[in-house]
Amino acid sequence: xxxxxxxxxxxxxxxxxxxxxxxxxxxxxxxxxxxxxxxxxxxxxxxxxxxxxxxxxxxxxxxxxxxxxxxxxxxxxxxxxxxxxxxxxxxxxxxxxxxxxxxxxxxxxxxxxxxxxxxxxxxxxxxxxxxxxxxxxxxxxxxxxxxxxxxxxxxxxxxxxxxxxxxxxxxxxxxxxxxxxxxxxxxxxxxxxxxxxxxxxxxxxxxxxxxxxxxxxxxxxxxxxxxxxxxxxxxxxxxxxxxxxxxxxxxxxxxxxxxxxxxxxxxxxxxxxxxxxxxxxxxxx
Amino acid sequence: xxxxxxxxxxxxxxxxxxxxxxxxxxxxxxxxxxxxxxxxxxxxxxxxxxxxxxxxxxxxxxxxxxxxxxxxxxxxxxxxxxxxxxxxxxxxxxxxxxxxxxxxxxxxxxxxxxxxxxxxxxxxxxxxxxxxxxxxxxxxxxxxxxxxxxxxxxxxxxxxxxxxxxxxxxxxxxxxxxxxxxxxxxxxxxxxxxxxxxxxxxxxxxxxxxxxxxxxxxxxxxxxxxxxxxxxxxxxxxxxxxxxxxxxxxxxxxxxxxxxxxxxxxxxxxxxxxxxxxxxxxxxxxxxxxxxxxxxxxxxxxxxxxxxxxxxxxxxxxxxxx
Numbered sequence: 001x002x003x004x005x006x007x008x009x010x011x012x013x014x015x016x017x018x019x020x021x022x023x024x025x026x027x028x029x030x031x032x033x034x035x036x037x038x039x040x041x042x043x044x045x046x047x048x049x050x051x052x053x054x055x056x057x058x059x060x061x062x063x064x065x066x067x068x069x070x071x072x073x074x075x076x077x078x079x080x081x082x083x084x085x086x087x088x089x090x091x092x093x094x095x096x097x098x099x100x101x102x103x104x105x106x107x108x109x110x111x112x113x114x115x116x117x118x119x120x121x122x123x124x125x126x127x128x129x130x131x132x133x134x135x136x137x138x139x140x141x142x143x144x145x146x147x148x149x150x151x152x153x154x155x156x157x158x159x160x161x162x163x164x165x166x167x168x169x170x171x172x173x174x175x176x177x178x179x180x181x182x183x184x185x186x187x188x189x190x191x192x193x194x195x196x197x198x199x200x201x202x203x204x205x206x207x208x209x210x211x212x213x214x215x216x217x218x219x220x221x222x223x224x225x226x227x228x229x230x231x232x233x234x235x236x237x238x239x240x241x242x243x244x245x246x247x248x249x250x251x252x253x254x255x256x257x258x259x260x261x262x263x264x265x266x267x268x269x270x271x272x273x274x275x276x277x278x279x280x281x282x283x284x285x
Numbered sequence: 286x287x288x289x290x291x292x293x294x295x296x297x298x299x300x301x302x303x304x305x306x307x308x309x310x311x312x313x314x315x316x317x318x319x320x321x322x323x324x325x326x327x328x329x330x331x332x333x334x335x336x337x338x339x340x341x342x343x344x345x346x347x348x349x350x351x352x353x354x355x356x357x358x359x360x361x362x363x364x365x366x367x368x369x370x371x372x373x374x375x376x377x378x379x380x381x382x383x384x385x386x387x388x389x390x391x392x393x394x395x396x397x398x399x400x401x402x403x404x405x406x407x408x409x410x411x412x413x414x415x416x417x418x419x420x421x422x423x424x425x426x427x428x429x430x431x432x433x434x435x436x437x438x439x440x441x442x443x444x445x446x447x448x449x450x451x452x453x454x455x456x457x458x459x460x461x462x463x464x465x466x467x468x469x470x471x472x473x474x475x476x477x478x479x480x481x482x483x484x485x486x487x488x489x490x491x492x493x494x495x496x497x498x499x500x501x502x503x504x505x506x507x508x509x510x511x512x513x514x515x516x517x518x519x520x521x522x523x524x525x526x527x528x529x530x531x532x533x534x535x536x537x538x539x540x541x542x543x544x545x546x547x548x549x550x551x552x553x554x555x556x557x558x559x560x561x562x563x564x565x566x567x568x569x570x571x572x573x574x575x576x577x578x579x580x581x582x583x584x585x586x587x588x589x590x591x592x593x594x595x596x597x598x599x600x601x602x603x604x605x606x607x
Binding site: 034082085086089091092093094095096097099100101102103104106107108109110111114115214218221222225229258260261263264267268270271272274275278 | 405547576
């Protein structure tokens with residue numbers, strides 16, 4: 001029973017991990033850039049949620065679309081003026097551009113918002129449903145449900161809209177996409193904006209059970225990379241799978257080891273995955 | 286950028302520069318702020334050079350060198366606390382610990398390339414930080430540990446004046462630079478360069494790429510762990526989040542080398558000479574306004590260098606001069 005409860009907790013939180021990590025894998029799929037600064041947009045989303053609640057009394061879940069929009073615009077600009085310049089540069093330039101972004105965003109937040117931990121109070125924060133002896137926290141359930149809806153919307157976007165299809169085409173073969181008249185610079189911009197927007201959205205959604213701080217993003221860096229590497233870097237469906245797996249690993253690991261070591265279990269899984277199956281668990285190659 | 290050999294003028298310039306470095310601490314107050322910054326410049330230049338041995342020569346960009354550095358700092362300090370072992374001997378133990386950790390992490394990661402290698406090493410450094418934070422009975426946990434205060438003297442590497450520290454850091458820098466230069470010009474260096482430029486071709490020509498990477502990584506890990514000992518003795522106090530810091534150590538040592546020029550002897554020196562004084566100055570002038578601004582400047586410099594000239598300032602200077 002204890003185990004089943006841990007698995008359910010893991011799946012609920014894993015759904016959110018999936019959404020915040022989809023952005024990372026989308027960016028990699030479309031432009032082969034690993035964005036080390038991705039988790040900083042989670043932190044930005046948290047602050048949007050916090051200030052929406054503090055200033056307007058807005059529920060963080062309702063502030064999530066605003067978080068998405070703000071991060072989307074930031075993403076467009078960052079892609080246009082910075083990332084685009086290193087698209088064909090060596091790995092080292094790409095790695096350190098996004099690492100530089102990570103440092104700038106984290107410290108910008110520190111300068112603007114201060115180092116205090118900030119959290120919101122909502123009516124449902126401590127409510128829980130009890131089903132067949134299992135306890136399901138309402139904020140976790142809401143976050144999971146929002147993640148599910150966002151996942152379906154993204155799937156429809158990639159499948160049915162022109163720009164979504166262009167994005168998939170660019171991910172498969174950017175040269176062919178270019179020769180078919182797709183403006184791949186535009187596609188990359190939208191992909192980057194969408195990617196960081198989704199992560200920011202996730203940040204706002206998890207705020208009811210999380211605290212915002214300038215370093216909140218840094219705590220998610222390895223987690224997000226574990227998610228996408230488990231699912232295969234570049235695979236959107238893989239990120240969903242990876243998110244759920246990471247949620248369950250985290251949750252179940254607390255049954256057998258102290259909670260401070262929760263992340264250590266993740267790091268070990270991550271390094272082992274990279275060493276043995278860097279193409280992801282789902283890949284058939 | 287090999288150091289000048291035969292050319293008489295370069296030799297004279299080099300000799301004057303060396304002399305200036307030796308005389309410098311006597312021109313500054315013995316416990317002053319400027320000398321303290323000078324010590325940090327030398328230490329970080331050495332750390333960056335140690336990183337350069339693995340990353341610059343083999344092209345494997347590590348984001349986890351804080352893992353070795355922090356392990357070195359903790360090794361010597363714990364040996365000093367529990368067994369009253371001199372930090373000079375602690376240096377030897379730290380070197381072994383750093384080498385062992387580097388070898389250990391090389392095994393699962395050496396086949397990885399580019400982004401994947403950077404990610405794996407980042408996870409390693411963070412894992413070390415988490416371990417140091419949670420293994421409180423050994424490390425003291427998040428509270429941090431202090432080097433026990435002793436009578437100032439050479440044996441326990443504690444001094445009132447900053448001048449002895451300066452010379453220790455200077456020697457450390459010379460040792461890492463010479464090690465880097467010797468490895469680069471050795472047969473191992475040639476193998477590393479071959480695998481950096483074309484790993485498959487190097488392997489097909491009979492280069493044992495695994496052994497070459499392992500050797501470079503072990504030397505690099507051992508050296509930066511030993512520099513961790515000097516850091517501990519210089520700072521007297523540290524905690525897991527500073528000794529194993531991702532931004533403060535792992536990224537910073539890489540950044541210093543990148544700003545100067547990766548894979549060159551002079552790169553880390555130029556980078557450290559530029560970055561640390563800028564950081565200190567922005568700290569002094571901006572931190573009263575808002576925390577985080579100096580680190581923001583640090584990140585912005587990194588972005589600017591990468592966008593303007595990914596091969597570093599040395600290269601930029603060469604292209605401008607041409």
